[in-house]
Amino acid sequence: MKAETFLPDDYRPAEDEPFMNDRQLEYFRRKLLTWKQELQGQSAETIDNLQDSGRNVPDIADRASEETDRALELRTRDRQRKLVSKIDAALRRIDSNEFGYCEMSGEPISLRRLDARPIATMTLEAQEKHERREKVHRDD
Template identity: 80%
Template structure:
């Protein structure tokens, strides 16, 4: 079983440390778990709001506005659900020792990129190549 890693409140991964050392791994694990917890809390609030908000509205314009708001909430919730799945996948990569490495090149993903987007699976260069290829194929 893994031992507990002690992190100070102000710890930030640095380029001059060994890549994906225990402290960095724990930093990103906590970051991902906190993000997931916040998303799930938002999701619970949304569900409660949608359940509480179900009422008969006689005015057609008001009803249409309310339905638009609900549709937007549901789309947002669906995006959050997909994000939670990506967070879970990142947590699995941490457990498997693959977190922080590009799935295309195997090279380390920059700490700055991981800090900004902890669910990243590709280095910035590989992501840009992927998006360029995707754009070319979409234009067909």
């Protein structure tokens, strides 16, 4: 196991340093882990809310409203679960030194894109091309 990388609190990856050096990888690892913890905390909250709302509501309008809220909570929870799985995949890419490189072209993904969306697996150009191709196939 390698030594822990020192990272100042105000550190931000910069274009003028080697791409995906130890400091950048540590920065993104921490960012992803923090995001994952936040999502897991929200998931626990959702579960508590769903258990609390399991009571029998006699008024039909109130019951319908509660069921709508419950469906929305479950959809949100499912989205969060999928996001946690993408975060885990990004953490695995960090461990295998594949993080930050486009899975289509192998080119580096811009630091700005990774900072905004650390689970990105493609450069912006490759992502746009992928989405255009997907849209064409969906319309068939």
